[in-house]
Amino acid sequence: MKKLLGLLVLSLSLAACTKSEKEIVYKNPPADALESFSAATCTKKNCIKIEKASLNKTFMLLVSGKSNSGAPQWLDANPAVVVFQKSGGQVGLFSVSVDAIYGADDAKELIQSFDVLDEDATSVTFDWGSGLNTLRNDESMQIEAELDPAAPKRTSVSILSSFVQKVNVTSEYIEVVQVAKVQQSAINTRKENPFDEEDKGKPNFDVTESTLNLNVQLLPYKLDPGFQAKESDASKTVGFFIAPVAKEHLGDEKKFLITKWDISPGKEPVRVFVSANTPAEYLDAVKDGILYWNKVLGFEGLKVELGGDDRTVPPVHSIMVRWIPWDDAGFAYAMGQADPLTGKFIRAQVFMTSAFAMTKGRGKRMTPVLNPMAACDFSKAFTAMEDLRPDNPVDVRIANDMLRSVVAHEIGHVMGLRHNFAGSASTSLTGLDVLGLVKNYLLDAAHAGALTATTVMDYITGQEEVLLGSYIRNNPLPYDQTALQWAYSTDDKILETSTAKYCSDEDLIISGSRDKVVIYDCQQFDATGGPFAALLNTHLRLRNTILSRKLDDVLAKVFPAETPGFINSLDRVLNENHGVLSLDGLKTQIGYYKKKDGVVSLDKWRNDIQRGFKTDSDPVLDLNLKADLEQVGGMNGVKQYLTPAAGWTDADLQKVLTAINTGKGVIKGRAYVLAPEQKARLIQYFTDEAQYLQTQLQKELDELFQGL
Numbered sequence: 003m004k005k006l007l008g009l010l011v012l013s014l015s016l017a018a019c020t021k022s023e024k025e026i027v028y029k030n031p032p033a034d035a036l037e038s039f040s041a042a043t044c045t046k047k048n049c050i051k052i053e054k055a056s057l058n059k060t061f062m063l064l065v066s067g068k069s070n071s072g073a074p075q076w077l078d079a080n081p082a083v084v085v086f087q088k089s090g091g092q093v094g095l096f097s098v099s100v101d102a103i104y105g106a107d108d109a110k111e112l113i114q115s116f117d118v119l120d121e122d123a124t125s126v127t128f129d130w131g132s133g134l135n136t137l138r139n140d141e142s143m144q145i146e147a148e149l150d151p152a153a154p155k156r157t158s159v160s161i162l163s164s165f166v167q168k169v170n171v172t173s174e175y176i177e178v179v180q181v182a183k184v185q186q187s188a189i190n191t192r193k194e195n196p197f198d199e200e201d202k203g204k205p206n207f208d209v210t211e212s213t214l215n216l217n218v219q220l221l222p223y224k225l226d227p228g229f230q231a232k233e234s235d236a237s238k239t240v241g242f243f244i245a246p247v248a249k250e251h252l253g254d255e256k257k258f259l260i261t262k263w264d265i266s267p268g269k270e271p272v273r274v275f276v277s278a279n280t281p282a283e284y285l286d287a288v289k290d291g292i293l294y295w296n297k298v299l300g301f302e303g304l305k306v307e308l309g310g311d312d313r314t315v316p317p318v319h320s321i322m323v324r325w326i327p328w329d330d331a332g333f334a335y336a337m338g339q340a341d342p343l344t345g346k347f348i349r350a351q352v353f354m355t356s357a358f359a360m361t362k363g364r365g366k367r368m369t370p371v372l373n374p375m376a377a378c379d380f381s382k383a384f385t386a387m388e389d390l391r392p393d394n395p396v397d398v399r400i401a402n403d404m405l406r407s408v409v410a411h412e413i414g415h416v417m418g419l420r421h422n423f424a425g426s427a428s429t430s431l432t433g434l435d436v437l438g439l440v441k442n443y444l445l446d447a448a449h450a451g452a453l454t455a456t457t458v459m460d461y462i463t464g465q466e467e468v469l470l471g472s473y474i475r476n477n478p479l480p481y482d483q484t485a486l487q488w489a490y491s492t493d494d495k496i497l498e499t500s501t502a503k504y505c506s507d508e509d510l511i512i513s514g515s516r517d518k519v520v521i522y523d524c525q526q527f528d529a530t531g532g533p534f535a536a537l538l539n540t541h542l543r544l545r546n547t548i549l550s551r552k553l554d555d556v557l558a559k560v561f562p563a564e565t566p567g568f569i570n571s572l573d574r575v576l577n578e579n580h581g582v583l584s585l586d587g588l589k590t591q592i593g594y595y596k597k598k599d600g601v602v603s604l605d606k607w608r609n610d611i612q613r614g615f616k617t618d619s620d621p622v623l624d625l626n627l628k629a630d631l632e633q634v635g636g637m638n639g640v641k642q643y644l645t646p647a648a649g650w651t652d653a654d655l656q657k658v659l660t661a662i663n664t665g666k667g668v669i670k671g672r673a674y675v676l677a678p679e680q681k682a683r684l685i686q687y688f689t690d691e692a693q694y695l696q697t698q699l700q701k702e703l704d705e706l707f708q709g710l
């Protein structure tokens with residue numbers, strides 16, 4: 003839950019050959035290109051004056067939008083290489099099209115035409131009017147895989163109405179700031195009855211409207227011969243976002259250039275602005291997360307600048323890290339704009355929501371209970387959960403380590419890297435190691451963390467995230483190093499020695515939806531070092547408090563906080579309602595041993611799907627399953643961990659009965675008092691429930707181990 007890519011983005015994308023010397027792409031602007039432009043003064047018009055010498059010369063068009071409702075979201079367009087042309091009473095703005103590689107001079111795509119207002123021997127003045135009147139909404143960070151060939155390409159939104167706030171001509175760019183009312187249409191499937199599973203729904207044409215603050219910039223564009231474009235890795239050892247570029251003489255075929263910065267040694271580092279509203283207590287963690295990538299690169303590729311002005315778009319060759327005060331967002335996201343001809347990043351943005359700093363009570367919830375990891379009771383160090391802001395040293399440390407890791411992940415995206423969900427399965431730690439490390443981490447303020455994933459680009463669980471967040475203060479991760487060393491060198495041999503595996507979103511989508519299989523070593527939020535220890539730990543932790551949690555649940559339903567005057571019937575709430583034993587994950591895992599249906603190793607997946615090299619056996623999966631099981635003492639060990647001591651509900655039941663007899667308290671902010679008959683009913687229910695759960699657990703465990 004870290005990013006939202008593919009929001010409304012507009013794109014005027016094009017693809018053309020980088021090697022060809024076709025004049026359309028290489029009609030370089032004059033040295034004084036921007037001096038040849040001016041925002042001319044004319045009454046009642048938005049004028050731009052262009053020297054005739056700048057017509058038919060290439061410019062980069064950069065468009066960013068900021069939504070104007072709710073929590074603002076920035077929307078970055080795919081950049082485009084454009085030219086101005088004049089004919090008669092019009093100036094046309096064209097993007098250089100795919101077909102330009104065939105050398106046809108008119109092979110350009112019209113973006114928009116503008117009326118000429120005035121003309122002399124050397125210049126043309128035209129009316130920018132109300133600015134751009136359409137936006138393309140293609141993805142700005144693209145991938146090689148085409149998941150839905152039927153999906154429409156080059157979709158567009160209309161600008162219904164527009165208000166040009168200003169036109170600037172600076173020494174670096176022409177800038178138009180425009181408020182735009184945009185209209186989007188989409189065909190959605192609507193059911194007559196939304197709850198009817200039989201109803202497949204009918205297509206409905208929906209039109210929606212919103213307002214965007216658009217920033218449109220035009221920069222003189224000249225292909226930089228010093229930049230080393232790089233084709234993406236066909237072996238799928240590392241994964242980058244790409245710019246699809248037409249292959250010379252091959253019609254529609256594309257080659258994929260990775261997105262990367264021009265930071266080879268000797269070049270200026272990328273400026274990374276940290277927005278001025280970033281809380282002071284988290285600045286160091288945010289900075290660390292950014293500068294982690296210098297450790298990975300082995301040179302200064304990024305340079306942090308604090309107090310960034312977050313009202314504007316980031317300048318060229320920079321990244322803006324924006325702090326979004328949104329405590330319950332649960333995600334962060336990133337977007338970058340790259341040269342469509344080379345993949346060279348021009349500018350990028352990272353959006354950090356404050357949610358990742360909301361860690362109150364986390365330390366307590368992370369404490370492992372699985373033997374031999376003795377339970378450490380931190381409960382005395384924690385106060386009531388009034389809000390989510392950390393207020394004790396452990397939770398503050400967790401907040402900082404988590405932020406460092408999430409910032410590093412988001413910056414990783416704008417370094418061009420895609421997700422790698424095999425990261426947590428590529429380490430040498432065992433699940434038991436991780437539980438031990440978590441325990442030590444919670445006790446030791448100077449804990450160095452641990453390599454719980456080979457990359458910051460995986461999605462990992464909270465406890466592993468903080469261990470990793472602490473570890474990356476001093477250590478680059480192996481996959482990240484392989485990927486960036488490869489990206490910034492001409493040597494592909496780096497990939498041959500890589501031990502870290504790679505798999506990404508489309509692997510999960512295709513395996514899960516089409517083939518209905520789980521890739522064992524490519525999962526989101528899977529436990530580092532094998533699933534058993536984590537699954538056992540979770541089950542045991544939840545089992546110890548199953549009755550207490552049930553009582554809280556029942557009380558919250560009988561005395562709902564959202565309707566303070568209302569008291570629900572206790573009988574209605576208790577009827578046929580039992581505590582949950584949380585054995586689902588273990589059932590799935592043990593199912594893989596009973597029958598290897600629905601699970602494959604990443605190796606087999608790559609062979610079968612990517613290389614079309616089908617095999618029946620899956621030796622890597624066999625090895626993984628065996629190793630994971632051996633860690634917890636084989637199936638006998640699992641049985642031992644899971645087999646409860648007689649009367650395992652007693653301690654919890656005692657707590658619950660005490661609470662019921664006390665008869666009053668606060669549940670989710672609402673004070674409650676139990677009537678004598680409610681007390682009696684609850685005592686009876688929980689006494690029975692303890693008995694029921696003991697019987698039920700035994701029954702489920704018998705089923706689980708049947709045939710093993």
Ligand SMILES: [Zn+2]
Pocket residue numbers: 004005411415421
């Ligand atoms: Zn991500």
